[in-house]
Amino acid sequence: MIRRLVAVFLFAVLLSSNMNTSFAEGNRIVFSDLNEGYWAEKQVYELTSKKVINGFPDNTFRPDLEVTRAQFAAMVSRALNLADADSNFKDVPKSSSLYKEVSRAAAAGIIVGDGSGSFHPDRHVSRAEMAIMLDRAIQLKGEFLVFQPLSFADKNDIGKSAQESVKRLTNYQVMDAQKENKFLPNEKGTRVETTVAVYQMLKAIKEQHEVVGISHIYAGKIDANPSLRVRQEASTESAVLGRLNNGTIIRILTEDDNWYKIKFNNDYGFVAKDFVKILATVEQPKDDVDISNPPEEDAPPVEGGQPVEPPVEEQPSEDQNNEEKLKQVEYLKGEVTASFLNVRKNANATAEKVGQLTVSTVVNILKTEGDWHEILYQGNKGYIHKSFVKLLDTPSINVLKNKVIMIDPGHGGKDPGAVVGELKESDVVLKVSLLMKDLLEAEGATVIMTRSDDTFLTLAQRAELANSIEALDLFLSVHANAATTDTANGVESYWNKTNSSDFSQLLTRKLQDQLLSHMKLANRGVKHANFQVIRDTKAPSTLVELGFMTNNKDINYMKTDDYYQDAANGLFHGIVDYFSSVITE
Numbered sequence: 001m002i003r004r005l006v007a008v009f010l011f012a013v014l015l016s017s018n019m020n021t022s023f024a025e026g027n028r029i030v031f032s033d034l035n036e037g038y039w040a041e042k043q044v045y046e047l048t049s050k051k052v053i054n055g056f057p058d059n060t061f062r063p064d065l066e067v068t069r070a071q072f073a074a075m076v077s078r079a080l081n082l083a084d085a086d087s088n089f090k091d092v093p094k095s096s097s098l099y100k101e102v103s104r105a106a107a108a109g110i111i112v113g114d115g116s117g118s119f120h121p122d123r124h125v126s127r128a129e130m131a132i133m134l135d136r137a138i139q140l141k142g143e144f145l146v147f148q149p150l151s152f153a154d155k156n157d158i159g160k161s162a163q164e165s166v167k168r169l170t171n172y173q174v175m176d177a178q179k180e181n182k183f184l185p186n187e188k189g190t191r192v193e194t195t196v197a198v199y200q201m202l203k204a205i206k207e208q209h210e211v212v213g214i215s216h217i218y219a220g221k222i223d224a225n226p227s228l229r230v231r232q233e234a235s236t237e238s239a240v241l242g243r244l245n246n247g248t249i250i251r252i253l254t255e256d257d258n259w260y261k262i263k264f265n266n267d268y269g270f271v272a273k274d275f276v277k278i279l280a281t282v283e284q285p286k287d288d289v290d291i292s293n294p295p296e297e298d299a300p301p302v303e304g305g306q307p308v309e310p311p312v313e314e315q316p317s318e319d320q321n322n323e324e325k326l327k328q329v330e331y332l333k334g335e336v337t338a339s340f341l342n343v344r345k346n347a348n349a350t351a352e353k354v355g356q357l358t359v360s361t362v363v364n365i366l367k368t369e370g371d372w373h374e375i376l377y378q379g380n381k382g383y384i385h386k387s388f389v390k391l392l393d394t395p396s397i398n399v400l401k402n403k404v405i406m407i408d409p410g411h412g413g414k415d416p417g418a419v420v421g422e423l424k425e426s427d428v429v430l431k432v433s434l435l436m437k438d439l440l441e442a443e444g445a446t447v448i449m450t451r452s453d454d455t456f457l458t459l460a461q462r463a464e465l466a467n468s469i470e471a472l473d474l475f476l477s478v479h480a481n482a483a484t485t486d487t488a489n490g491v492e493s494y495w496n497k498t499n500s501s502d503f504s505q506l507l508t509r510k511l512q513d514q515l516l517s518h519m520k521l522a523n524r525g526v527k528h529a530n531f532q533v534i535r536d537t538k539a540p541s542t543l544v545e546l547g548f549m550t551n552n553k554d555i556n557y558m559k560t561d562d563y564y565q566d567a568a569n570g571l572f573h574g575i576v577d578y579f580s581s582v583i584t585e
């Protein structure tokens with residue numbers, strides 16, 4: 001035990017030291033236990049030269065020595081040059097040699113404790129834990145890697161918390177199979193394995209980084225009554241491409257003295273600066289991550305806000321389509337008062353039971369037959385006894401009027417999300433989101449889209465834009481799910497406790513209830529999760545997963561028009577129920 005403690009202490013000292021711990025051959029550091037041509041020679045010498053990891057005083061690297069959780073967190077922290085921070089892990093005191101690095105990683109969300117305030121810094125890091133930390137590190141830099149289903153022989157041994165991370169990292173060769181096509185999630189990470197993994201992490205960030213070609217992007221709002229012309233060139237003599245209504249949120253790419261260049265109709269156009277109010281400045285990453293020359297000074301990992309796409313065309317303030325939408329959503333509403341209320345196929349107590357509602361669920365009542373209300377349930381008609389339903393008087397149109405809602409269709413651009421055949425998650429959730437946008441706007445809400453076309457946006461940018469809009473009432477991120485098995489199915493909704501905890505939880509519950517009422521999907525429940533896009537958003541926020549693209553029943557549903565309308569209606573009514581509850585509770 002004493003020998004082990006001495007070894008751990010010695011390695012910690014070496015990690016935190018700036019001295020050159022190996023001898024040099026010319027300008028090159030050389031370790032005596034790494035033969036020339038060693039399989040990880042490049043990665044080891046690259047990262048040791050940058051002090052991400054060091055050697056030992058006897059001029060050895062000791063590649064097979066196992067690494068602790070604190071040591072691996074320190075490697076990642078140094079590789080990304082994370083900003084200084086403090087942490088309150090009870091087993092990582094300020095006197096610890098790795099306190100600084102562990103605290104940086106904790107503040108960045110790369111590592112978390114066990115729920116009791118402990119980090120277990122001296123426990124050896126497993127390959128599954130490595131995958132989770134590296135995945136969080138990559139997402140911290142704004143890259144959300146796509147993934148493919150796992151094909152490892154031991155894929156069932158990979159814990160649920162690590163599965164998506166392993167899928168993403170192995171797809172981009174940040175980590176790979178070991179012997180016999182096994183991932184070996186419980187194997188301990190060695191010094192050489194962790195070094196190679198961190199090197200590959202930096203490489204993935206560099207390769208996946210979106211090169212925009214400009215230093216800033218702005219979010220702006222049209223301030224012209226009733227609308228503003230969009231021109232082909234920066235001149236009043238140029239052709240008019242279209243108009244943007246007063247209040248439209250736009251994405252500004254560049255500017256000169258009098259004009260903004262904006263994204264418009266999947267192309268570019270110009271608008272006069274005098275009629276645009278700047279909402280937020282978005283700092284774009286200036287450089288790719290440089291493996292050979294990491295920054296010398298610490299810097300915050302994320303800066304600025306998030307661009308938004310403008311509507312693709314001018315919309316009339318009122319037309320026949322909007323009238324039809326209003327007719328679609330003007331249901332009589334009721335709230336379930338029983339702890340559990342059966343939903344039956346027909347209007348009688350002996351009819352087949354098709355489901356069950358819980359207390360406080362708000363339902364849309366289509367009509368009343370005697371003692372029974374006909375309602376929408378999972379996309380079909382169902383019946384509940386009216387004795388256990390309280391009618392609600394607040395009309396939905398008053399609830400949504402002047403509310404500011406941000407809809408975030410997940411993925412986009414170079415990140416399609418889950419892909420099954422020709423169906424891409426990014427396309428599925430965008431279509432649902434645009435339909436939902438129409439319903440919300442027809443009821444008087446102001447809707448801001450993080451994207452309106454197939455555009456790539458980082459997770460950090462999405463949250464930053466949400467936070468830049470002070471009047472934002474609600475943030476909703478829309479996704480479809482995928483799993484390593486084809487049996488996983490259904491709809492689930494997530495919230496995070498970091499910001500607006502009570503409101504986020506209420507919103508998530510209302511959305512899940514209405515999705516179940518409108519969609520033909522199984523109930524996977526309401527869950528807490530540490531997803532960056534909802535964790536970092538200050539407004540009440542939810543992330544929904546609208547079925548599994550890896551499940552035959554769910555994906556066949558996704559291929560129908562009903563799926564998109566059902567999902568949009570479910571989300572719409574969930575939002576209405578949320579605002580009704582906020583007003584009345």
